Amino acid sequence: MTRELRVVGTSVLRDDAIDKVTGAARYTTDLAFPGMLHAAILTSPHASARIVHVDLEAARAVPGVRAVLAGSDLDVRLGLYLRDKRILARDVVRYQGEPVAAVAADTLDAAREACRRIRVEYDELPAVFDPRDAMAADAPLVHPDLASYDHMRGVFFPKPGTNVAHHQKIRKGDVRASLAAADVRIEASFYNPPVQHVPMETHASIAQALPESRVEIWTSSQSPYTVRHLLSACLGLPHAAIRVHVPYVGGGFGGKAGLGLEPLATVLSRAAGGRPVLVTATREQEFNTTPSRQGLHSTIKIGATRDGRITALEATYVWDAGAYADYGVNVGRAAAYSGAGPYAIDHCSIDSYVVYTNKVYGTAYRGFGHLEVLWGIERAMDQMARKLGLDPAEFRRRNLLKEGATTITGELFTAGHGKPVECLDAVAKAIDWGRPSGAPSAPHKVRGKGIAMLHKAPAMPTYTSCAAVIKLDEDGAADVLVSGVDYGQGTYTVLRQIAAEELGLPIGKVHLTWDCDTALTPYDWQTVASRFSYMGGNAVIEAAADCLRQLTAVAAQALGVAPETIVCQDEVAFPAAEPDRAISYKDLALGYTFPNGNAIGGPIIGHGRFIATGLTHLDPETGQGRPAQFWTYGAHAVEIEVDTETGEIEILHIATAVDAGKVLNPLSCTGQVIGGVVQGLGSTLLEGFQFDDKGRLLNPSFVDYKIPTAKDLPRRMTPIFLENPQSGGPYGARGVAEHPMISVPSAIGNALADALGIDYTVLPLSPERVLLGIQKREKTP
Amino acid sequence: MLGRFDYQRPSTLPEAGRLLAGNDGPAAVLAGGTDLLVDIRGRRHDPRILVDIKRIDALRRLDVDSAGALTIGAAVPLNEIIERAAIRRTLPGLVQAAESIATYQLRNRATAVGNLCNASPAADMAPILLALGADLMAWSPHGERTMPLSSLFVGVKKTCLAADEIATELRILAPEPGLRSGFLKQQRLRGHDLAVSSAAGTYAPSTGVLRLAVGSCAPTPLLLEPIEVGRSSKAVVEEKAVRAVQAAMRPISDTRASADYRRAVLPVLVKRLVADLLAEGGAP
């Protein structure tokens, strides 16, 4: 491909930014409808209890209250991959923070007041909080009825009679024998606590119930069509009865995939006689009620030859799904097929268990399980390198996937996959890997360097698809319609660039409608997994080609020439040999009118589509198959300074390389890297849920759940992009939105081991954990 | 809405006193509101009337006299203290403590007196003001009283102020010539955070007296016995200070930190603070 690109690959500015810097951008909670009611949610104070009785009378008596609902009023189950959830808890509560009842009232104050007057009688039940305990034979069952739950068959395998919602196996070669035969072996265990996405906009949904069971919804969601599909399944409605709008969304990071507050808003609106109802999660509920990222316990064994070749890897991942696993099962699945890192390993065995506990439940979060498993894998790789006496970068270099190797699910690694080794080399060079750090800034400080690899593929059904529509305006400009959501990542700007590139339009004449609307914008599965630029981009390319075909046909007829001779460029169509006979897009967009008044053609509307191809379900016993449309590889290298007296870590420099295939928009790709790295620092240094011994969340607010601020940036950040083209990607591009966050903890953990000689295995690496680790070492002779 | 309460904005103390003493249910003094309004929102506090003291001129004083004596009115937001050049010059420790609190936005509202009256063991203004020997003035319809700041704190979130009493201002005597002051705080991150532990101190080279106070390591902020530095070496003084702190602290474990970490890190803060204060040519 030698075509010169005009627009793709340049830093086109986001046009939505104009709405956002002026305050004009309207998010769900900024919308208001005549008669709109406000809802409040009553949540469970217990982690596990039987609901003996709910008394709603006093709540109903509060002036302004229009609807009061409890779980006993609603007999439906919700879920994406596994239908295990209720709109409001029914019969039992399974985590502290679970919605038990809800009120819609004229004002939020009235709704809250009414909630406070609801009396719920509970009978506490045994609870289980550690997923490893939950796997014991005599553990209390979080879902005794698991056998009866509907789930995606052939992909997920719940184990009724246990707390295991899914068990994903990967089996390649003979791991037991190769481990036994290995020259060098290591075994290590790691832990990631559950964390929250913390979008600055909390979940919010408005629903208005309409006649004939129809409903119209405005929601802060990543996935309008999935919301529609799941609602249709759980409420037993045809898809057309549900219309879902998505206005501007204030961040999602996976937490707004799947169903959120939409079902609750819907049933409240029905109960309130069709008044629109706004449900907004308070920040506390965002932490305590809406889903989080699952915790993970991992145990990893690696065997290698003395010359540093990995021969075997065995891993057990035990995910803390929390009380519901409707989405978490897919995290456990995806993390398993990525669960050995981007290495060529002949003998591999992975067991990934998604286990119910009585805690706030998990869902997708940027990186989708990969940050978690790679915290273990990439720390273990360093331990192995050390044991072998090899430089950790060199050890990785010897084992990374290269052309001709196969992945642990048996996929052949080709040139079109990108080049992990180049990512490694790029970050190593950026931080002067191999050269000792400069002198620390104080005697009680020490420095260290660390490196870690990352990889991820979109975790999506084998048949995932999406579509795009482009319509031409009266003035020859183009409107692109899609239903993927740009909740900040910048995809819409990239899609505009692609449309402009393909149609030969200036970027200023390509618009993309920000309101997704399932009644008007074409299908898209979900905006997750860094697959929107790739899939949506391909759909837009096809839609643009469709427009050009139509433009060409009308122009050819108008000019009386063969369509093959028509060239479309610079907003005009002309016969290749006769450029002076050009007709402008403007005169073709709605149909061409001859001088005598006769008209031909008609409004030009192009459509394009894309469906994942060649993917297979994984074999239930061996995990072999092709799970991924594409893989994105990358690496981080960091240099840190540790205060050995307080345990604080300062990041001096972090370099991040991602093999993007093609950087479609440098400014927004850089934004994804910086944003992802800083979010990764949160997971590394600060974030983690704390629970008391009754399973109550102790830090559900910004007072005690800290995320990085502007003061917490590394001294230096270096994003690096490689452009080894992706086969099948638009202009060779692959997704990069999640990846910068993955392995940030691993790189820093490795640097910490380099600086202190201590292997930390538990996140976050808070000053406290670091210092107590140092003290412990000093005490043990 | 934060809650259902009446709001009054008196312009004199007697008026405020009358409002506080009124019989319409519990009343609360509203200054910056950055603790009070959060508590009301969280329903930890449910007053019937808020008495906003920000328009009482007498409480808006922030004076530094020619000798350096300082008066901080109860309605003075932290940023005013931070931005006052004379205070930056003479009492850098006070400014450091104020700057460590919350965020720029909140410091435009939050007051030093409010920080103290909230009586959190982690109140960042407390250790430095204790070390400076500040007095707190309180007014009530029955009269005015002056108390050493150390007597304000009687327990976690508890002060000795009566319901109808208003803390009106802090008074800090003119510092000894060349007085050095400093404040160190351990947090979970660099961005805004409550203290995991904090330490403040002053050292007057002219008298050789070192005063230290610590926060977040006992139910109330603690003022330690003054240390006579005399001719002792820095290492000896550091050691003495650390031992004094270790003897006095009674840290607990909470969501911010374990008692073990507090026990480990507070001596480090104290040691560093003492080293700074005693350093030749250290902060004035």
Add this chain to the structure above:
Amino acid sequence: MVNGHMETASVPSGLTLLEFLRDRLYLTGTKEGCGIGECGACTVLLDEKPVTACLVLAVEADGCTVETVEGEAADGQLSVLQRAFVETGAVQCGFCTPGMIMSARGLLRRDPNPSDNEIVEAMAGNLCRCTGYAAILEAVRLAAVAVAAQRAAGPLTGETVGSQPAAETLMGETGTERRRFLRGAESTRKDGRR
């Protein structure tokens, strides 16, 4: 006075300034991210000083001037500060942006030429989960420099940003100032194309 308009209203004592702005005046640009002063999404200027509107009672603002993000663009023209946010990539989901703009506005008003540390201090009370802050800090720096240059050299050419391809007016003029907070992205291009 709110954004230069006199507003008269009688409100319950418990109403916050944030609720008053959003629900009574329909100035929904100001956002709520936490309601307890921790996130800065609700930052507005009260008598020219940045405050978190969720922790100010509407009645407390009686007789004060209030400025919100809606007052930042004069006559439909983005301010230099707003343009700097657009051009540096300081905006992703945009939910933190109004508060960021107001914190930056407060800073530039009290100090048109802030140091890097002052910028960080002024902006650190505003949480952003998307951008990693570097571009935001860069935008504030850039706006300060551009305004200074503007003062020295007369008005900036009124080029609009947005659907125009990378209208790099601010960055062009102050190219050396860009990248103070962020060392630039390096790109290794395999195919020799741009």
